[in-house]
Amino acid sequence: DVKVTQSSRYLVKRTGEKVFLECVQDMDHENMFWYRQDPGLGLRLIYFSYDVKMKEKGDIPEGYSVSREKKERFSLILESASTNQTSMYLCASRTAHNTEAFFGQGTRLTVV
Amino acid sequence: DAKTTQPNSMESNEEEPVHLPCNHSTISGTDYIHWYRQLPSQGPEYVIHGLTSNVNNRMASLAIAEDRKSSTLILHRATLRDAAVYYCILSNFGNEKLTFGTGTRLTIIP
Numbered sequence: 281d282v283k284v285t286q287s288s289r290y291l292v293k294r295t296g297e298k299v300f301l302e303c304v305q306d307m308d309h310e311n312m313f314w315y316r317q318d319p320g321l322g323l324r325l326i327y328f329s330y331d332v333k334m335k336e337k338g339d340i341p342e343g344y345s346v347s348r349e350k351k352e353r354f355s356l357i358l359e360s361a362s363t364n365q366t367s368m369y370l371c372a373s374r375t376a377h378n379t380e381a382f383f384g385q386g387t388r389l390t391v392v
Numbered sequence: 393d394a395k396t397t398q399p400n401s402m403e404s405n406e407e408e409p410v411h412l413p414c415n416h417s418t419i420s421g422t423d424y425i426h427w428y429r430q431l432p433s434q435g436p437e438y439v440i441h442g443l444t445s446n447v448n449n450r451m452a453s454l455a456i457a458e459d460r461k462s463s464t465l466i467l468h469r470a471t472l473r474d475a476a477v478y479y480c481i482l483s484n485f486g487n488e489k490l491t492f493g494t495g496t497r498l499t500i501i502p
Contacts, residue, residue: 284435311488311490313490315492320494321494322479322492322493322494322495323436323479323492324492325489325490325491325492328488328489328490330488336489338489338491339491370435370436372435372436372490374490376485376488377424377483377484377485377486377487377488378424378441378443378483378485380426380438380441381428381436381438381490382438383435383436383437384435385434385435386434386435
């Protein structure tokens, strides 16, 4: 079974903490994505990566950074967590624009 | 980037066909049309995609208008398990972003 695995289902962090959300895929996909999902706003793209060490900003990159040192792993970093970053975070991967994407189960992050 | 427009919500009776519309009037010739759905408390899952011709798979059918400015996802016989948010997305070579909108929330009435 193909898999996209996010390191945590639930996470609680304090304001100002540095937070790492990890995503690993086992399908040798070139493209990986990070989204956040909030009620009424749908899925919003934060960052995506099309190759190792390559990244592009999505629609809402402010307050986030990413790292892709290995093809299978894509990390989302909140340099200094704030309460408005409380959200569901979803990771996805796919080979190319004309192939299906696979999603992880999501990480529900609460910043207090 | 080409955008898609979908109704916010739709209802359908169980065991009847469902037609979910999507408008994409600014679609380019190389944009693929993708559909995903998100069941409650889960990540999105792929449903179907196509370029120009109608497509069928075990989950659904995708009907693409001749001018490609709209498409319709068809669930042939809705079940309660099909209640989800359905997203219509365009994706293009050279623009690998996968950008979702707010989708259509489908409610199935028993």
